[in-house]
Amino acid sequence: MIYSSELIKGTLKTIVLKMLEDNRKMYGYEITQKVKELTKDRIQLTEGALYPTLHALENDGLLTTETEYIGKRVRKYYSLSPSGKGKARERVSELADFMETMKLLLDIQVKPA
Amino acid sequence: MYCITDKQVDYILNDIRRNGIEMEDLQLNLLDHICCIIEQQLEDDGDFERFYHATVRQFYKHELHEIEEETINLLTFKNFYQMKKFMLMSGLFSAVTFITGSFFKIMHWPGASVMLVLAFFAFSLLFLPMVFVLKTREMNQLRDKWILGLGTLAGILYCASMLFNVMHWPGARIIWFITLILSAFVVLPLYFTAGVRRAETRVNTIVTSVLILGFLGVQFTLTAIRPIATRGDIYTYARNELLLDNLSKQASNAAVSELAAKVNAACNELKLSLLKEATGDSALHTDDHTLAHMRQQSMQGLFGYGNKLALLNALKSSVKNYNTAVAAPARIPVANTILDVPVNQMGAYSNVDALNNIVQVQLFLAVNRPAAVAMR
Known part of the structure; x- marks a missing residue:
């Protein structure tokens, strides 16, 4: 099952920040692949959503970038800035809290592991 | 690979x-x-x-540049909130400064003008344009953007006319009439026809249009009767005129000096010009019927002073000539009359004020007739 884009939209920043927290530096394609792999294809980030978000996070000072030349093309690596690290933890715990609340609100029975 | x-x-x-x-x-x-x-x-x-x-x-729904648009949207989103905050701050600032400045003005305390000018600039050059920019972002139709733009312009002009008025700067009335015409005949009809067509905005549009129309009507009435007519001033003028008539009948037939005669003639000319403007009739009437129809209005008309200024200047110079020729007690007093104020402040005087000033000059001459005769 692939989740609807509305669900992804609200959590995209958190996903990107978490990916970068765990992997130090990544480029755009790598992030989409990593997310796809970790979620067993269930979350597929679209390019149309990922890159605007990356640029916005960079503009907010949460990400730093470095570029690498690969033949004629340039690859842009993203990593967390000091304030981005704090933000990543904050967003992840906020989302975890939110999920707990949603479980209560929607009366979801959590299947025992 | x-x-x-x-x-x-x-x-x-x-x-x-x-x-x-x-x-x-x-x-x-x-x-x-x-x-x-x-x-x-x-x-x-x-x-x-x-x-x-x-x-x-697979990157887009309709076109590739959606990605760029989305990026720009996200980048300016933060800006958007700062602008909104700034808009509210400038609005609050101008409202507070305007009220304080008005109060200072009424109390004749120093600093009133500075505050009013500041309030004007904050309101019309920061607050209103920002409202326009932020609101148009939420609008899809070009027509709506135009209406809001013209409305903003009318708002800025309205503020400007008020400021010019309070500061006694020339041109206040012209700006004011442009504001009225723009609001009543351009912005309001456009706003009304655009809003009334859509079911969801119909009621709001009608209510707002009625409110704006009412506001414009009240403002227009205020302009038309400004300065506020006091019948008392008109009747005082009529009594002065009767007094002068009476004094003239009692006077000897001896000819007065040429200088005094010139002052009198200049007075009559300006008086008749003012009366023609106020009653539509250049004859000198003092009956109640004519007086009841007399309009009190500012000396400054919509397009300046007309020929009144030339007539007033002629009167001023004849009075000056007379006053230099006679000894101190017989000099015509001019302090605080229209013969004394600078042209740029004359808008604060009404035609009735002017008529009273002039007839009193003539009364003064009539009372001092023996001196005027003796001068010959």
């Missing part, structure tokens, strides 16, 4: 640019991303162009 050639990299980059991606950062990101996908998924002998177009098609 497919191996992309430099030529193919150029091809992709050109295609991205042609499809409306203008931010260099975004171009490079997308280029690398597409290259990665092709390298990972296209077979060694696959069709590059077909695969490229199929891949890039």
Whole structure:
């Protein structure tokens, strides 16, 4: 099952920040692949959503970038800035809290592991 | 793994640019991303162009530059909130400064003018334009943007006319009439017809239009009767005129000096001009019926003073000549009359004030007639 884009939209920043927290530096394609792999294809980030978000996070000072030349093309690596690290933890715990609340609100029975 | 050639990299980059991606950062990101996908998924002998177009098609719903638009939206989103905050701050600032400045003005305390000018600039050059910018972002139709733009312009002009009025700067009335015409005959009809067509805005539009129309009507009435007519001033003038008539009848037939006669003639000319303007009749009437129809209005008309200024100047110089020729007690007093105020402050005087001033000059001459006769 692939989740609807509305669900992804609200959590995209958190996903990107978490990916970068765990992997130090990544480029755009790598992030989409990593997310796809970790979620067993269930979350597929679209390019149309990922890159605007990356640029916005960079503009907010949460990400730093470095570029690498690969033949004629340039690859842009993203990593967390000091304030981005704090933000990543904050967003992840906020989302975890939110999920707990949603479980209560929607009366979801959590299947025992 | 497919191996992309430099030529193919150029091809992709050109295609991205042609499809409306203008931010260099975004171009490079997308280029690398597409290259990665092709390298990972296209077979060694696959069709590059077909695969490229199929891949890039998955990036967007309608057109590729959606990605750039979304990026710009996200980048300006933060700005948007700062602007909104600034808009509210400037609105609050101008409201507070305006009220304080008005109060200072009434109390004749120093600093009133500075505050009023500041309030005007904050309101019309920061607050109103920002309302326009922020509101038009939420609008889809060009027509709505135009209406809001013209409305903003009317608001700025309204503030300007009030400021010019309070500061006694010339041109206040012209700005005011442009504001009224623009609001009543351009902005309001456009706003009304646009809003009343849509079911969801119909009631709101009608209510707001009625309120604006009422406001404009009240404002227009205030302008038309300004300065506020006091019948008392008009009747005082009439009694002065009767008094003068009476004194003249009692006077000897001895001819007065040429200087005094000139003052009198200048007085009559200006008086008749003012009376014609106020009653539509250049004859000198003091009956109640004519007086009841007399309009009290500012000396300054919509387009300046007309010929009144030339007549007033003639009177001023004749009085000056007279006063230099006679001894101190017989001099015509002019302090605090229209013969004394500078032209730029004359708008504060009404035609009735002027008539009273003039007839009192004539009364003064009549009372001092023996002196005027003696001068000969």
